[in-house]
Amino acid sequence: MEDIGFNEVCYSYDDGHCALENLNFTIKKGERVSLVGPNGAGKSTLLHILAGLYIPTKGTAEIMGVRLTKKDAPLARRNVGLLFQDPDDQIFMPTVSEDVAFGPMNMGLDEQEVRKRVDEALRMTGMESYRERVPHHLSLGEKKRVAMAGLLAMSPGVLLLDEPTANLDPQGRRDLINVLQEREETIIIATHDLSVAFHLTNRVLVLKKTLLYDGPFTGLVQDQDALQEARLELPSFSRLMQRWAKETGKVFPPPLTVDEALSVLKDKYCCRDHH
Amino acid sequence: MGGLKAASHRTEIDQYAKGSRLFDFDPRVKLICTIVFVVAVAMFRQLEAIVVAGIFILALMIFSRIPIRHLAANYAVALVFIAFAALTMLYTSGPDNALLIFLRISVCVMALLLLVTTTPFFKMIKAFRALHMPKLLANMIMFTYRFIFVLLDEMERMKLARIARGYKGGKSLLDRRAFATISSTIGMTFVRSNQRATNIYDALLSRGYDGEVRTLGKLKAGPRDALLATTFGVVVLMTTMLELGVLQWRI
Numbered sequence: 033m034e035d036i037g038f039n040e041v042c043y044s045y046d047d048g049h050c051a052l053e054n055l056n057f058t059i060k061k062g063e064r065v066s067l068v069g070p071n072g073a074g075k076s077t078l079l080h081i082l083a084g085l086y087i088p089t090k091g092t093a094e095i096m097g098v099r100l101t102k103k104d105a106p107l108a109r110r111n112v113g114l115l116f117q118d119p120d121d122q123i124f125m126p127t128v129s130e131d132v133a134f135g136p137m138n139m140g141l142d143e144q145e146v147r148k149r150v151d152e153a154l155r156m157t158g159m160e161s162y163r164e165r166v167p168h169h170l171s172l173g174e175k176k177r178v179a180m181a182g183l184l185a186m187s188p189g190v191l192l193l194d195e196p197t198a199n200l201d202p203q204g205r206r207d208l209i210n211v212l213q214e215r216e217e218t219i220i221i222a223t224h225d226l227s228v229a230f231h232l233t234n235r236v237l238v239l240k241k242t243l244l245y246d247g248p249f250t251g252l253v254q255d256q257d258a259l260q261e262a263r264l265e266l267p268s269f270s271r272l273m274q275r276w277a278k279e280t281g282k283v284f285p286p287p288l289t290v291d292e293a294l295s296v297l298k299d300k301y302c303c304r305d306h307h
Numbered sequence: 308m309g310g311l312k313a314a315s316h317r318t319e320i321d322q323y324a325k326g327s328r329l330f331d332f333d334p335r336v337k338l339i340c341t342i343v344f345v346v347a348v349a350m351f352r353q354l355e356a357i358v359v360a361g362i363f364i365l366a367l368m369i370f371s372r373i374p375i376r377h378l379a380a381n382y383a384v385a386l387v388f389i390a391f392a393a394l395t396m397l398y399t400s401g402p403d404n405a406l407l408i409f410l411r412i413s414v415c416v417m418a419l420l421l422l423v424t425t426t427p428f429f430k431m432i433k434a435f436r437a438l439h440m441p442k443l444l445a446n447m448i449m450f451t452y453r454f455i456f457v458l459l460d461e462m463e464r465m466k467l468a469r470i471a472r473g474y475k476g477g478k479s480l481l482d483r484r485a486f487a488t489i490s491s492t493i494g495m496t497f498v499r500s501n502q503r504a505t506n507i508y509d510a511l512l513s514r515g516y517d518g519e520v521r522t523l524g525k526l527k528a529g530p531r532d533a534l535l536a537t538t539f540g541v542v543v544l545m546t547t548m549l550e551l552g553v554l555q556w557r558i
Contacts (some may be wrong), residue, residue: 039534078508083510083513084513085509085513106512108499109512109513109515109516110515112513113514114510114513116509116510117504118506120454120457120503121503121506121507121509121510122507122510122513122514124450124453124507124511125429125453125512125522126427126428126429126453129523130429130522130523133522133523134520135512135515135522136525137521137522138514138515138516138517138521139515142522143523144522145521151525168453168456168457182514183514186515187513222355
């Protein structure tokens with residue numbers, strides 16, 4: 033079953049600048065997809081369309097069965113949660129718990145249900161002890177987790193994340209990845225950080241105004257043209273393994289995570305020793 | 308531009324509200340009592356009435372447990388304007404009227420200060436909405452308060468960036484370079500504010516915002532709110548009677 037369907041979608045801003053052209057893709061329920069591309073590729077614009085905040089200027093977009101039109105955009109938005117790159121843009125309320133409650137309150141839920149969702153969302157993001165804190169006194173990583181809790185409390189079918197690990201320290205990055213790994217929703221992550229993309233998703237859309245590539249990562253890491261066009265750089269261990277393969281003549285599927293790389297090294301190094 | 312601090316280090320006017328004895332009172336009751344009190348005092352012309360009103364407010368301030376230095380620091384901001392009004396009156400109407408106006412405005416300001424320092428800002432907005440302040444106005448005030456610290460942080464970062472690039476400031480505002488730099492900073496702040504406002508509105512929409520800001524917990528007035536209202540009522544009545552000469556007390 034498809035959650036999202038884009039058919040020949042184009043988007044131009046009011047000043048005439050064309051941000052997206054002829055996008056065609058579908059995303060199934062529960063899929064995890066990375067959206068990668070250079071700066072100015074249109075990733076944030078695409079996320080805004082997926083969130084029901086922008087309406088395509090051409091083509092048709094469907095989000096969880098709702099066709100994206102000006103009239104039906106509010107309905108489409110109910111099924112989607114967007115995590116903004118700057119958490120200060122989406123934290124409005126005076127305390128953490130009130131901010132997390134903001135979305136569920138707007139859904140018309142009764143107070144008991146709202147409190148239950150707030151408790152659960154704070155627990156999932158490890159922010160229970162921050163309940164009465166003032167959001168603008170928190171660190172960037174803490175604010176991102178509060179923003180994430182605010183989305184999870186709404187239980188959307190689709191989670192959209194705009195550079196979720198940008199400017200986070202390694203522990204903050206790890207905390208956010210741990211939260212996302214446990215989720216079962218459809219997830220779309222716009223990111224420059226390929227190691228996060230490898231960890232959390234299994235399909236990648238490479239965007240540069242239009243789609244350059246749509247498929248698994250194993251295909252992307254071997255497509256040097258697409259990597260160059262999109263100005264992407266593989267994680268250092270992936271590049272190390274590629275060079276090792278080239279210089280030693282060993283053949284193996286390109287590892288995308290540290291565990292995969294270790295597995296290849298053990299396998300190939302052990303095999304080499306036996307010869 | 309000197310004196311800007313990061314949001315986390317700024318003092319907020321309601322930062323002591325939670326520890327105050329007046330915190331748990333219904334904000335609607337506090338707001339109505341304060342408005343009635345201020346309107347009454349603003350019309351007083353008798354020194355005795357204003358003094359009694361002032362003593363009442365001072366007593367409430369002590370009762371509230373808000374640190375005196377916090378109240379004094381915020382009063383000091385208004386003092387400049389109060390003193391200016393009093394000095395003007397001194398030259399036009401003489402010392403008695405100057406003293407009257409000084410005390411009258413001071414008592415009104417102290418009553419309002421007491422309200423805002425003992426009531427969290429967002430609860431105040433809730434009280435305004437309960438008293439039918441237009442939704443749009445209430446939301447504008449709320450979001451301005453929420454994001455002004457973010458904007459001040461951005462201005463602080465711009466200031467540090469200028470210093471890091473060797474900017475030393477001009478000798479006066481007539482210094483063309485300084486004037487141009489400050490103008491650019493102000494302009495850029497407006498540009499960034501506009502961008503941020505767009506992002507915030509998108510974020511509001513994505514979380515189901517429909518023009519109304521809903522919060523957990525309903526406002527509930529109880530017996531002690533009735534006691535507070537009664538106390539204010541009695542004081543306003545007494546001071547009005549003093550003003551009208553029904554009660555006599557000479558200073």
